[in-house]
Amino acid sequence: MSRRAVLLRAQLVEAARRPGRTLLTGLAVIVAAFVVFGTVLAYQVTERTVLAGFSGTPAAADLVVTGGDGVSLRTLDAARRLPGVAEAVGRTDHFHEFADDPRAGLSVYADPGSGPLATVRVVQGRYPATAGELAVTRRTVDRLGLGVGETLRLAGAAPDRPVAVTVVGVVDAPDDPGETGYTTEAFAARLGGSDQLRQVEVRLAPGVDPDAVSAALAGAASAPAASAPAASAPGVTAGPSEGAGDGVVVRPGAEVRRAEADEVSGRVQDLFAFVTMFVAIAVVAAVLVATSTFRIVFAQRMRQLALLRAVGAPRAGLLRALVVEGAGTGLVAGLAGVLAAYGVGHGLPPVLRASGLAVASPGHPVAAAVAVALGAALVTALAVLAPAVTAARVAPLEALRAASTTAGRRGVGRLRAAAGLLLAVGAVLVALLVASRLPGPDTENYDPANPLLAIVASGALAYAALVALGPLLVRPVLAVVGWPLRRLGPLGRLAVGGVGGAPRRAAAVSVVVALGVTLVAGALVGSASLGTLLKRELAGMAPADVAVTARGDGPLPAGLVQRVRGIGELDRVVPYRSSPDVRVAGAEVDGLAATDLDLRALATWADFGASAGRLTDAGPGRVVLLRFLAEQAGLRPGDEVTVTRGDRSVRLRVAATMANTPVGAGLLLDPADLDRLGVPAGPTGLLADVAGDDDRARTAAVRALHAAGGQQVGIVVTADDRDELDGGLDALLGVLLSLLGLTVVVAVVGVGTTTALSVVERTRESGLLRAVGMSRRRLGAMLTVEAGLYGVLGAALGLLLAWPYSWLTVAALGQDAPVEFPAGQLAGVVLALAAATALAGLLPARRAARVSPVAALGAGD
Template identity: 45%
Template sequence: MNGPWRATVLGSQAAELLRRPGRFAATGLSLLIAAFVVFGAVMAQQIVTATVVDRFRGTPDAVSLVVTPKDAADIGEAGLDAIRRTPGVTEAVGRVDAGTPVGGSAAERYLALAADPGAGPLAQVRPVDGAYPSGPRRIAVDTRAAEAYGLAPGSTLTLLLPAPDGESTRRVPVEITGIVRSAATAAAEPTGYAPGPDLLKLLGMQGYSRVDVRTDPPAAATEAAERIRRAVPGAVVRSGDEVRDEEARAAVADASDTLELAGVFLAVAVGAAVLVATSTFRIVFARRVRQLALLRAIGATSRRLAAALVAEGAVVGLLAGAAGVLAAWGCAHLVPPVAGRFGHDLSAPAALPPAQAALTVLGTGLLAVLAVLAPSLTASRVSPLQALRTATSGESTVSGAGRTVLGVLCAAGAVLLARQQYAELPEPGDTAYDRFTALTLVVVSGGLAFLALIALGPLLVRPVLSALAVPLRRTGAAGRLAVAGVGGAPARAASVSVVVALGVCLVGSTLTCLASLDAYERYKETLEAPADFRLYAREGGTLDRTLAADLAARPELADVTAIRTAEVVQDGRSATVSDLDLTTVRSGTGLTARTGALGRLGPAHVVVDAEHAHRLGVAAGDRVTLESEGRPVRLTVAATLPGAGPYGGDFFVTAADLTRMGADPAPTLITANAAADGAEGRTRAHRAVTGTLTGPGRGDGRVVAEDAATRTGTDDDLRTMATTVVLLLCLTVLVAVAGVATTAGLTVVERRREFGLLRALGLSGAAVHRMVTLECALYGVLGGILGLALGVPYSWLVVRVAETSAPFTVPAGQLAAVLAALVLVTAAAGTVPALRASRTPPTVAVAQGD
């Protein structure tokens, strides 16, 4: 280099960064956050993996070898004895994994059965109460089975085992000798345990599905494995470490589902960071227009100037990426001790993963290059005459016709795709609808709509501001000046507000879809279990007429309801009509009407499920004809359901109308609820049902009682998914808030003369502070309004495409809370820039631009 390094184009840019490090921080903040969240996800996966591996317990640590049969045949007692006699083998136990229904209960229940020695290094259970069984027809149960079935040491349990002929069932009473606790992490169902030989005799089985082997010393396992293969031909012998690693990997894979979901939303957060960085670079380069024009005046070409600006962006990205990686690594090491203070046991992550760290830093640099590319090309074309002018605000003076055309085209494409999916929405009962393709097209339509919002944002800012200006102008001079400040730079306001709108759109639409899904889950629960217990005849047909009265006489039960059904013909097709009063279904389970009201059901009226209502083309107030015993019956539709009816009913009428259709007076099924809340009340209710059905006169197994408590609910999974998704989407909002803070900070630097003039005209520092804070809050309001305006309609379309029976539910309270919180956070993001602006002295009004 012939001259000093500052004389080169790239050198001048580096000198500018060194002279104004605040601008470097402003341009790199959003990229630092993106690197932090990406590498934070990597460290979170390491924490989850380390925690699962440390806490997972499957095959006992003392197991040196695991022997399994190669074909379907189990390893018999002879094979187990051969393994035990193998030189080097210290101990060998056979494992059995089976199960059987449990008798003595009106509701069908199940008990898993496993073979375990009960003591020693190869045992997977530890006694809690009583003694471990020894002898025939004796078992120990785990704490889950003891609680679910009311068992204790000394009690008996009836197992329903298959008879030798394979067709009938034999009732085998067993004694509960003790309560145990399993050390296996994967144990998730009520289980009984007994020594292997005793369990084989009880079940009538011929062999073991697996044999665990302990060798002494452990190093002798390799030689013992070869001897076992010769002693038991066809056996598959694997090391205990291999089996434990396989089990741990499976457990980690299950725990990584949430992290895979996180990757989708991390991509959105990274995209938001690129938008914020692009806007920030554009503002910074506009602020340096005189410097760039001087470089052009002394001979710098546009190409060299653009390359220097891109190189500057790459340096900013690499430094921001390195800072984000180090910050995420440090936070990851703080998570376990902090979680421990709140009672959560997490394992510390391993050492810094160099490959992932390098990829994150390089990826952040690439993102910076992508973000700086368009602003650098625009800035490099600055005219040398700009050296004679002051810095501009960054608002483009070039006609936005091309941008407007692009926005209109994207909007038109989004509308056409959305309209196509609306026209092709599935109807109830439509099983041939390709929901995956439809949802993909809806996402594409949403992406085009967001691109249209980016392109048309400057045109949308002022109309929205005009509506907001009315209340804000009544707050005084600060409010009027805030509206003028945001409206005076619509392109800048749009670039910031669009990122906020992306976060609000995703969070709002997610909350709306999850609220609709939650309502649909409650509706499905109503269909499957409108009451705690459902009783019906095992072979079909009707129940004893006095059974409902006997159940109602039990104080442990409440809401005992006898329900009748009948078969009718409608338009040549068979259908089921029921006299179930849908308004008596316990409240809070989500049974609603799509048209009409369930309470309008009366004489000569009917409630129709969604599939039949669609096929008949009827809604509330229309007439339908049902044919019963060859006689047509004309009914008025009181309401239609959003989906199927409870207990498989297609039409629901009053009891008098069902009798008029010739239905049998005996009930088809009976429902009942527990009189008392809680597990104890439900246990007493279950015993009352069992006692009522005991004996040949009352059912003796011919009547089945289904317990709704045995159904696996999805509420917890849904809440976990909702919380995880919303928290991940908040990363996008975090990036947007960082963009607001960055923009406000650069704006304060750029408008110092304006603030000085306002101070010279008599505006107090507190009023200037309020003005800047209100401007930042307006970014949140603009983004919130635009995001909800885009997100709610697409939420409706997603819900209709995903499940046409789901009731569309708008969580107005949650959306209002999100909008309010966003406004407060964006206002808080401008606190520091507002403080700087309020301290601007009036003398700056007469100073020249820098």
């Protein structure tokens, strides 16, 4: 047997003799493989679920006619007359404002209403059959207070000639956002001011040749109005013709549906491309943890490795054997992670379906499973290289040592220190470059892509510097974060000393924790900052749940405010006056509106923010200006300005400026100043909040408002937009934190693994402490505190990186968002990590505490 085979066999036998240590070494790789293959299965589940619930072109459509400029109604009529065509329908959609209230309206869609090509189903009344008839969705009925038989006036193609439409039915639609109506294709096209449809769908009679009908359709689309249809090859693009639109093409329905499905799948792919970035970060964290654990394992086996060197094993052969051992460990760990992910991936969808969620099951991606397992082996082999090189350099004389382990080096080499310093300098220089080019308020044509990429590059350099210089930073940072523990007595001092006594080991684990904390803290700071900005924007756009205004420029109907205050479904009713055609000296802006809306009376008062000055300074003789208006007039808080309405003027002092002012006003004045401008006393609008939080409560409130105001007022539910944006931000933050949590999980696993392996490495130390009188309980507590210190140390390093980069990222977005540091949430992250890492070290600590002093002091191998 060759020397190389002997070495390899010796290492594999050693790994097989201690399966527990092998498992601990590969635990982070198991988690990484689970995450990677779990992502593959999650992609399949998501794609299959989305496609199963996707509603596009109806399955009954055999042919679909589309065009660059649309498809004419004449083509639709010609299609209906072709032999073999059982049904042909047109699709088009337009948004139409209400003629009496341009702030609201209906999206009107064309649909046949019945038959295989229909996408809606009538649930009340009937479906429109002629011009002037409309069917609306259930939610539209609830939100707008409509009923069958009511007449609406919609702004059509000619704004000065509204079109009267009568609601003849209520329908169920596949998607019902509210404010949606359906009618015939001819009337829908007429409302839109064009005879062009978005597409025409054709259903063929049984046994008809689709190619022949396709050729006839192409000819009908390209022929002049008075000509007979001319045949052409199936599926070819018809030439442009008058009324037909440019580039009309006939395609099989199956091809169109497949293209629509591919588009949906593309969106899923884009989403998982984003997810893949975070999975890659988790894999990097696993590599760092694996490197640390292999370094500890090889240090524990120095005597055995030295014996191999003493009997003639060359360094190169020992290095190969150690790398093969690492690759084997990675392969086993990868297979375990893949099998665990496979079990969860196929076991979870049935449970979700049983709870009422329509979730598809994944497939059986064998190729992906093999790739993940082999990738785990490759990644682990790369992770083991650096520890293996160090271990292979062991001197044969180490075999004469009494202990089987060697003390780890405390510092770093000169080359590593120099590289770390260069990386740190590079990170600082790139960050300073970005800071010098940050945009100001309302900067035009600003593209944040390049600054954000530069921030990512700077952050990568900074983290690489942290990895290189980590052992040098452990003691200074530990001196700060470990100070409270030293005050607790001998146990705390021993725990801090245990972490500080092995800085390379502490740094190897802490930098992984730091990576997770940096990303999580950055996400929390970014979310808090953008959340504050979003609340400011929403407070201006949707200061309350419901807005009620008079139709036209007049005041609200007499007594309406009192009637609304008596509605039980509403609370916090705030009336206001608004006057258009106000002028500000120095600003060339026409049609400005001034209002006396009391912001303090609104539930969203705390969300309003001033771009300059203070909103609390507003009052008699003071004005709050829209920031754009103030910049145009060259005004700042404290300046005086003349405000004019008609032949009346007042001199006011600027209290503050706002980026977004409510109710469409450019100026916020005190009621007394609005009186001085000659504005009538009657309120022109009111804002109110809904007493409940759900959609049913809002619907009830809108119905009550319709009953109170009738057709004399316009009602807009602004809470829907606010909830949609709030929900979108919360969902994005939840997904982001979940993805970043992958890195934190790997880091916690690394802490547990390191603690477990260090217990073996420090068996004699534990025995000595027990021999001098430390109880099992206190020894276990000390080791648990040590594990928790890894989390605190990593959190401190991570926050040091997160603070400047979070500020820089928020500023580089160019959205004028205030930088918010959620101290409570960040403190919660630190405490949670300390608790998680302490729990990860609990079992190894209990194991160490159970070893008897005599056995521990006598441990040799």
